[in-house]
């Protein structure tokens with residue numbers, strides 16, 4: 001009837017027959033070394049958290065994110081730049097052995113070997129030693145990797161054309177434009193729009209005409225005779241149209 005009563009069914013010598021409860025000792029056993037979670041500990045946590053939050057808030061107010069103009073997917077001339085922590089990968093793709101037909105080498109094979117090696121390090125280097133001096137291969141590889149990342153990041157910063165980058169990302173002044181006006185219609189019909197943009201905002205082929213600060217006479221002259229990169233003879237209308245167009249462009253100012 002009472003089979004097994006008082007017996008201990010333990011066949012594994014590693015398991016203690018007496019079960020010890022898996023509960024830590026009550027903290028009242030460590031007088032002076034503990035504190036209550038609520039409110040003491042939480043209050044400290046929150047205070048530290050609040051200090052960091054306010055710190056970040058001040059930083060974001062003092063250094064607003066460096067925004068550029070609204071992204072334009074049709075602008076094939078724009079050269080994007082990754083954030084600083086990806087610059088080394090970006091730089092790798094500029095070398096001839098890792099770009100063009102060899103992009104796979106720069107984009108997948110070299111980074112893949114580096115990060116794969118990092119992941120497999122515990123399996124590749126199974127030595128029991130912990131001192132760096134006793135693990136020359138692992139330490140050497142790591143130093144090589146760190147040096148490569150620093151070197152590539154440095155190179156990408158010094159070879160980047162920061163002025164051109166600032167220019168291409170410049171936020172253009174936006175203007176309130178009456179697209180029903182005669183001036184705008186002539187602007188459109190004469191093809192100025194193709195280079196100077198739908199909102200006179202400029203683009204890869206033409207300068208912005210918003211806030212140009214030019215007299216109508218000067219604009220009429222440029223429209224007929226060109227200037228710098230703008231070819232002459234773009235305007236092919238009548239003198240009356242030229243006058244309306246020039247006055248219209250002269251009056252386009254930002255909001």
Ligand code: HEC
Pocket residue numbers: 187190191192193194195196205206207209212214218219222223227228229230231234235245249
């Ligand atoms: C093929 C592209 C193209 C077309 C079409 C074009 N422009 Fe231009 N325009 C430019 C470029 C590029 C510049 C900048 C020239 C420079 O100063 O180097 C420019 C400059 C100007 C300027 C001088 C702006 C300044 O601040 O100095 C005016 C004004 C102007 N264009 C008016 C017009 C008008 C009006 C038309 C239409 C009749 C027109 N453009 C058509 C490309 C073009």
